[in-house]
Amino acid sequence: MKNLGLCCLLLAAIGFQSCKDEKANDAKATAKAEKPISVNCYKAFYENDTIDLKINTLKDGKISGNMVMKMYAMSEKVGTIEGEFRGDTLYADYSFTQGKNDKAIFKNPLAILKRGDTLVLGNGKIETYLGRSYFAKGEPIDFDRVKYKFLAADCVDK
Template sequence: MRNRILPCLLLCCLGFISCNRNQKNAADQAVAEKPVSVQCYVSIYEKDTVSIQINTLKSGKLTGNMDMKLFDMPVKTGKIAGEYKGDTLFVDYSFIQGTNEKVVFKNPMAFLRKGNELVLGNGTIETYLGTSYFKKGVPIDFENVKYKFSAVDCAK
């Protein structure tokens, strides 16, 4: 009995290791992929400034950077990743707040594309098993919003 359990356990461990390698390789390929196009947007609302750089990849996925400088709050600096569904851009925003690099926050965001503008929507967010997402069946509001982004030239 013991002789059969040990090889099975070894095979299971090898399987987990190889699955983990495939996930890392896929993530590395997405990071290494060169963008087909790059667009930059800025939104200024009262004393807040939010800037976004969106990289469109050949696969249609989007990556980029977003900085949120909100009045009387630490700067939020992070990365976005997502894709368009129709005229709405759904992304996950992974960011650090201020100089605390030990804690990484992750929030879902939705932007409605209107010509050369993006509008950041307000929606009901739920969290399940540590993952946040927009609540299904509840519409995202793109009318009563603070942040409307205008296209700008990207800084080199």
């Protein structure tokens, strides 16, 4: 009888978790299907490196978009960004695949400062906890000594 109660409790917990995951997936699908109120494209160059960034501003103020990083002597990184502006700084997560390995998805935090018509990709100390990377609390993000400054560019659909 005791084992039957534990089994029922376990099945109920699994059922609640699957409903929670389904709701989260539905919310993500709705956000992706939402039509942006504005679309802006940017390009950054540093030596032989190029970054293409497309930012979609959604109705609720959230940001989505795409970013392609082409670094010299490294595999190309292709992925999406999701985040929001806090003041003049975009805080986002960059989920990407690298090279031909499309099975492994990496995720890094981004901080991009808007200065006039340019965007500046900040550098900061990144920590990882339980498989999630984030900027270290209490550590400043540097927007002055940086490699990548984005300039407005024409959006090109590929």
